[in-house]
Amino acid sequence: MRLAFNDDQQMFNAALDQMLGAEASEFRTVAEWGRWDYGTALDATLTENGFFDAAREETLGPVAAAELVMRIAARPVVVECAASALLLPLLDMDLPRPCAVIDGEARVVRFAPEARSVIWLGDRPRAALLPDSAVTPGETIFAFPVGAIDTGALDWRDLAPDPAMVRARWQVALAAELVGALTGGLESVLTHVRDRQQFGRPLGSFQAVQHRLAADAVQLDSARWMVLRAAQTGGTGDAALALGHAQNAALRMIYDLHQFMGAMGLTLEHPLHRFTYRAKMLRTALGGPSAALRAFADNYWGVS
């Protein structure tokens, strides 16, 4: 049991934070009431500097890759990172990123309009290059670019790794992205309740606010550790538990974050919605918390 990042991972995190702190990843409103802002510049910087290859590096590995996803997802701009950091390195083929993942219906796929490749999960995991012609951008209330993918138009190749392993890795990736989004939301609300004065004192000095945010922090911190553990062990039970626990925590937390941000959080001029609406979509991924947790139960205790 050794729960600290190693020296290489610490250097990796510090370099990453420098990139994430750049102006290109800051919040700015999007024209026409846009709900998401793809971080094109951040995406390019991270790619050029090889950040998405972390899982392939022996001293960094999936732990650093999961941490990468959590930190990127905590920024107001959105960048496709979960599949790039955790799924692509698992494959025996060299696919370009951004990478979309069909893990449910092909008509609403996150990042499809930005992606240059696609992975189709299921009993027979496959991958293909994704030309623009195969994507129809879609409308959504969630803060991600989404689109429909014409699966019949693509040249699919089967993936070599065991489907259960691919799925487990994707569960970790989704959990990491969700924990990141919730972390970004919590940070933004904490800043608000420390500063915002009502009744002559900061909102964050009221126990009614403190106790709920503290309870949320417990859930979030534990979800973060579950992500790191699942990334490190590669266990299918650990992966299911990480996703189910994060998805369960998200519901209550999203409610609290909006409550404490009040009317400001209802505007598109404040970044909170970017985090909470990503979290709302991620908490339903792969069937939501009940599917993930029942899968854990099957895995751990057997089917009946």
Add this chain to the structure above:
Amino acid sequence: MEFAWTEQDRTHRARIRALLASALPADWQVIARHGPGSREQTLFSLSFCPQLAEAGLLVPHWPREWGGQGGTVWEHFILGEEMWAAGEPRGPQYMNVNWIGPVLMQFGSEAQKARYLPPMAQGRAIWCQGFSEPGAGSDLGSLRTRADRDGDTYVLNGQKIWTSYAGMAETCFLLVRIGGEKAGKAGIAVFLVPMDSPGIEVRAIPSLIGHGDIHEVFFTDVRVPASARLGEPGQGWTIISAALANERVGIPRYALARQVLDDMVGLLQARAGFADPVVRLRAAEAAAACDAARLLVYAVIDARARGIAAEASTARLAVIAADNAVNDFGMEFLPECYHGDGHPALLAHHERAIVTGIAAGAAEIQLNLVAQRRLALPKGA
């Protein structure tokens, strides 16, 4: 980052389990039914702890000078985890091992160390913790039991309450206010008080948590020599803080909860009651709560092993949630097990679980601490 145990830690855990397997009697679950403070379990600890001591597993983390082997932080922690998962056969003596002994080493006089540490290291000492009072629970700093100096002695007067283990303890780790000192933390001192001193009266309080576990303790003109004071007058709060630092994450309660959850699932499977997807979901949620607690506790222990004092209230809150999640699961899906005495393990866990959010710093105090320390929110008015 590595979530697997080292070979050394695995061996250590296996040794503890082997000892437990041979030392616990067949009716252990019945003995352990009412918890570490019960008369049965306290008596059992007086035969069990010497065996642990013999095997070098009672105080392995203590310095060699006092009977330990200078073991690692993780070895100490694994010991606590295995003991709690087994129902805590050390009874009240876990306190000696975890914090009373180490605090005496840090603050005690040579005479106090020579008198109290050897019996602890031999597994033959029963202590109680005289902290809470009728008017000082969560607000411990407002305690009023007082010690007035009279020549070479102090005279103690006041009342403690909810005192675990007082019925059988030989010595009390007592918090008092030095006579004439104002309210607040500054005037507090610690005394090591023999429980057979004239003027001490102990009354068991009938309770939900075990036979003879909690007590009222009355001090009426109890005279103790000045040498019974631990550290300096007014150093009490520093001593308590050191004690709490030793006990930072508290009892690893998730270890028993997780084991009892497996028992519950086994009972449900035996009667084909585990096929229902709702039951399976709820069991997994309880398991998630146990793992959440385990990981947050491990993070604190890991920091400690590296010499860093990490914020521990987050972990404590997760432990409370874990104990309750498992207890709630059992009471909802196996209600019949809470009648009669056919399922001592579930009943024993129930009694432990209902205490978790109250003992050793209520959950709401922990939430305050997380808000202030982890979230840097301004202190409430």
